[in-house]
Amino acid sequence: MIELAGVSKLYQDVPAVRDLSLKVSAGEVCVLIGPSGCGKSTTLKLVNRMLEPSSGRVLIRGRDVHSFRPELLRRQIGYVIQSIGLFPHMTVSENIAVVPRLLSWPREKIRARSEELLELVGLKSAQYGSKLPFELSGGEAQRIGVARALAADPPILLMDEPFGAVDPLNRELLQSEFARIQARLKKTVLFVTHDLDEAIRLADRIALMRDGRLVQLDSPEDLLAHPAGSFVRSFVGADRALKRLSRFPVADFMSPARAVRLEEELTSQLEAVRGQTHFLWVVEENRPSGWIEVPPAGRAMPDHPEDLITRFDCRELAVNREATLRSALSRMLGQGVKAVPVIDGNGQLVGEISLKSIEAVTEEGSRS
């Protein structure tokens, strides 16, 4: 979809990008990352001709970008920048309508599209459509920035540190919303950031750059598991094993959870599994609320099996099935346990994730 072939960019003889080749396939999120001044933003701007390469070719859908007039090229590429650049004299709806208007869409279609996009980025169109940019919070403004870039449904999105100026809490929210939108729209995205966690979270592939050169191009998992050379190793940090865990959703690694129901008679439930396991979750109204240690076979069942139950607060221990192994591990360390229950969106127990299964993932990563 996007291809850079041997591209270099010089600023007064000083190279910002050197002989860079990169292919981004359709529907992929490719994140350009590296220390400041590594040429990642410059690379991004070569795609929509905000900058022109000194040598090499840039192609989108197999066509050289120079075969398009710059304005016509840019109208089919969504562009989001860190400073957002909403037009202060236009309402939110008018801001979103800019590219559709440049493309002379009929008025009714533009109106419908602007409402649809506001809902997509999670803002009520009736409430936000007629606001002016200065009335928006940073996070809201950035959502409008994304909606505006998506307005004409461009197949390609260029995002230049889009969430860099937002506070950490909002940034995480915007990231997960972006991931949700991207899962639905499947745009081809070239994304610049200096935040490794953001890259790991959003990227299908990460392109790590240094001094204008591409150092390593890999999936986040492979980049973290097999850093090529000392620069990559130090860039990804000593905690790369931990970072790598945030790539894996709990749902893929959980095992079925065995549980007893507090509403039913305990002794017979325990007798049924005696000898097979020594540990069961306790659910109350289908929600995990504790665990119980099963007395080994041969030992007498106590008169009050309720005494064997250890209660916990589900909100502190359980992880959502969409959560990452990293957060599951952090729960285990925080609570000093070797397994945590996995719940679905309704709070129902759907499985468990154990320290062993997480260890299996980290071992696989360090085997190199």
Next chain:
Amino acid sequence: MSNRWRLFYILLLAAFFVLLMSFNQLWELVLGRIFPAEQELIYPRAGLLQLVGEHLLLVTLSSLAAVTAGAGIGIFVTRRAGREFLEPVGDLTSLAQTFPPVAILALAVSSLGFGWKPTVVALFLYSILPILRNTVSGLEAVAPEVLEAARGMGMTPAQRLVRIELPLALPVILAGIRISVVINVGTATIGAVIGAGGLGTPIIAGLVRENPALVLQGALAAALLAFSLDQLIAQVEKALAPAAGRRAGR
């Protein structure tokens, strides 16, 4: 204030102004109180309304030309092609401002003769600076990220100018026009020296005949005209740039 109220206010102000200019008895009454010794209290050879008409013609022609030139040059020197002229043009207009208007008038007379033509030329040269200055600073004040977004979304240079830059710079440009017109109304009184007519006529006549009543009549009328035009442009400013006012929080 809604636009309808603005229009109402301006019409009321204009009606009041016209009424005041045609009410000779009132002028005689007031000027007679201030200068009881003078025989002639108001300029006898032309009514105030006629003088205001002449004055307005001088101001309108020169200001229109100055707006066209000032805004045009201001836009040109902030484009990529004209950027190198930004400094010399600024210096040149500042220099024009340091030239006394009477001197410009005298120079213009030598090539254009007496009458309203050299006056309009002198006033035009004198009015450009505030408009040009404000056009440039208004356009330069447009945030770079706004321009980058406009470019990145596929606007042509002309679309960026018309849809983004000029609307955002408009309040500043209008403020420049307002200053320029108010100064112009005062300066235009010197046109009377070379027979251009206008509200300078009673002032000059009063100076020649040593009659302060006539001087005050012309000066007061010019001040009232300046005030009325200032109010008119102020209301236009508010009507055209409502978003700019609401943007105060920025």
